[in-house]
Amino acid sequence: xxxxxxxxxxxxxxxxxxxxxxxxxxxxxxxxxxxxxxxxxxxxxxxxxxxxxxxxxxxxxxxxxxxxxxxxxxxxxxxxxxxxxxxxxxxxxxxxxxxxxxxxxxxxxxxxxxxxxxxxxxxxxxxxxxxxxxxxxxxxxxxxxxxxxxxxxxxxxxxxxxxxxxxxxxxxxx
Amino acid sequence: xxxxxxxxxxxxxxxxxxxxxxxxxxxxxxxxxxxxxxxxxxxxxxxxxxxxxxxxxxxxxxxxxxxxxxxxxxxxxxxxxxxxxxxxxxxxxxxxxxxxxxxxxxxxxxxxxxxxxxxxxxxxxxxxxxxxxxxxxxxx
Numbered sequence: 001x002x003x004x005x006x007x008x009x010x011x012x013x014x015x016x017x018x019x020x021x022x023x024x025x026x027x028x029x030x031x032x033x034x035x036x037x038x039x040x041x042x043x044x045x046x047x048x049x050x051x052x053x054x055x056x057x058x059x060x061x062x063x064x065x066x067x068x069x070x071x072x073x074x075x076x077x078x079x080x081x082x083x084x085x086x087x088x089x090x091x092x093x094x095x096x097x098x099x100x101x102x103x104x105x106x107x108x109x110x111x112x113x114x115x116x117x118x119x120x121x122x123x124x125x126x127x128x129x130x131x132x133x134x135x136x137x138x139x140x141x142x143x144x145x146x147x148x149x150x151x152x153x154x155x156x157x158x159x160x161x162x163x164x165x166x167x168x169x170x171x172x173x174x
Numbered sequence: 175x176x177x178x179x180x181x182x183x184x185x186x187x188x189x190x191x192x193x194x195x196x197x198x199x200x201x202x203x204x205x206x207x208x209x210x211x212x213x214x215x216x217x218x219x220x221x222x223x224x225x226x227x228x229x230x231x232x233x234x235x236x237x238x239x240x241x242x243x244x245x246x247x248x249x250x251x252x253x254x255x256x257x258x259x260x261x262x263x264x265x266x267x268x269x270x271x272x273x274x275x276x277x278x279x280x281x282x283x284x285x286x287x288x289x290x291x292x293x294x295x296x297x298x299x300x301x302x303x304x305x306x307x308x309x310x311x312x313x314x
Contacts, residue, residue, distance in 0.1 A: 018199035025198035030189050039195075046194055050202040119185035135182055136189045167178050 010057055028074045034132045035078040045081055049074040064146045072147040127162035
């Protein structure tokens with residue numbers, strides 16, 4: 001999204017806001033899915049993130065990238081939802097994950113989504129956030145720190161712990 | 175390390191295959207504008223409710239007035255002569271009767287007079303009348 005669209009969206013231009021939401025809807029949904037492990041909850045979290053994003057947009061100062069800032073909003077929403085989360089049924093999880101994507105790619109994607117869950121679901125929440133933002137969303141260490149609202153050193157340490165944990169997990173699977 | 179990288183890559187493929195089901199812009203921009211629309215709708219609803227209450231009160235008060243006032247014949251009253259000559263519509267108000275020129279029930283102020291009393295006879299006259307009566311009896 002270019003700077004002109006961003007400024008227009010900040011001024012309240014609905015067309016520009018719609019463009020921003022279109023660009024952010026999939027990254028938000030993926031991140032929330034990765035963090036919450038449930039397509040239904042991820043959809044709710046995405047909508048809540050969009051609502052907060054639109055409300056806070058006029059106050060966006062541009063200290064960070066808009067995308068990084070938007071990811072930070074989604075992280076906060078997911079954290080809040082996790083705090084008040086119910087135990088999630090695994091079968092319902094798989095069904096909702098399959099329903100959230102196009103039918104032709106459903107079989108393939110459900111396998112991949114299962115792989116994603118298998119990879120990160122055993123990680124603690126903070127490590128999940130760091131891995132998703134750094135490796136899946138391709139954010140830099142600095143951007144990940146901004147989105148997670150913590151220091152860069154904390155991000156580095158968290159990612160180090162996450163990779164060690166993943167290695168250990170793979171070793172156990174073999 | 176290679177195995178971990180491979181695992182992460184396949185997980186990333188799964189991650190990227192996920193798409194938001196729907197159009198977030200259409201869903202959210204409608205929702206953001208919804209409160210303003212609700213304010214409008216609420217205002218119109220309140221006005222409509224106030225108008226309805228006013229009409230109800232007005233209708234009730236007119237019904238009460240009708241029930242206390244003397245009833246007016248609903249059917250048109252036709253005279254014995256012919257309907258063309260004399261027809262009273264139900265809507266027509268009865269004409270107020272004119273006051274008579276000289277009311278009989280209440281006499282005018284000038285007509286009121288004190289009753290007249292007979293004059294009281296004096297003591298001497300009475301005694302004279304008595305003595306004359308006794309002489310008449312004696313002569314009889």
